[in-house]
Amino acid sequence: MKSVQPVQEQPSATAMAPALSDQEFRQIRDWLHQHSGIHLSDVKKSMVVGRLQKRVKALAMPSFQAYLKFINLPTQRQEQQIALNLLTTNETYFFREEKHFNFLQQQVLPAFEQQRQPLRIWSAAASSGEEAYSIALLLAQQLGLAADWQVFGTDINTAVLEKARRALYPIEASQRIAMPLLQAFCLKGVGKEQGRFKMGPELCQHVQFLQANLFDLQAKLPLFDVIFLRNVLIYFELEDKKRIIQNVTRQLKPGGWLLVGHSESIHGYLDTLQQIRPSCYQYKKPVDRQLQE
Ligand SMILES: C[S@@+](CC[C@H](N)C(=O)[O-])C[C@H]1O[C@@H](n2cnc3c(N)ncnc32)[C@H](O)[C@@H]1O
Structure with missing residues (x-):
């Protein structure tokens, strides 16, 4: 008769969770x-x-x-x-820190409407896309879907970028979006999509998402007119924040805008960034500054 070997305990998904020293x-x-x-x-x-x-x-x-x-x-x-x-921590929602959207609408967009140049805006820590689509909804309303504008959303986290590309959100999240924008550019889910809403395909054509690490920016990106870098600097220490600001500012067109979260002052980090109002900075190329002096 064969002897029964004692069963060796195998680690498995049901095993006790290890502690963290x-x-x-x-x-x-x-x-x-x-x-x-x-x-x-x-x-x-x-x-x-x-x-x-x-x-x-x-x-x-x-x-x-x-x-x-x-x-x-x-x-x-x-x-x-x-x-x-x-x-990574990915909390976000539509039209978060509304003042930046008012600033975009009232101060930045009127100049572009006159210039008729392509407009490029970057949501640099985009998470699941709510910030990028909030920008896109505003541009769609103010400039129209036929105009030449693009919103880029980047993040280090590939799981949230997947959600962003799906552009599908719980219906409760739509409460933060003004009704005329919802009616004009979003679709309400029916059938198996009941309880959700989606960004419309024409709007999505203006928005793209890709992975980029702000700490070590290798991604090929165009130059931008406006960069939203909001609620991400809080996760970094001073020297690393400065490094990120340098990386990001390299992607700004002269005269372009850098918007940071309202609790994230970067005042004094870079001479080329001039604070115009709390959390709104404008990029002045060094040569522009010399001409002014
Ligand atoms: C709290 S969310 C902010 C989302 C949005 N900007 C807002 O204000 O609602 C911060 C995002 O920064 C991203 N993040 C953190 N470190 C990053 C890095 N080194 N490069 C790119 N994204 C990063 C996280 O993955 C996260 O999605």
């Missing part, structure tokens, strides 16, 4: 900083557990240390991206 937290913090520039303070340890533990468990990794070793393998680019997606 202080040392592992520091290693994850360094890894995230290296790949995105994002800084996690000590109080974010429980956030890291909350966001990564399920993944570590699903992959049957015995510890966070093992997961870190895994994502550091050059062959594991896909898993690196999953970890980045899990560790």
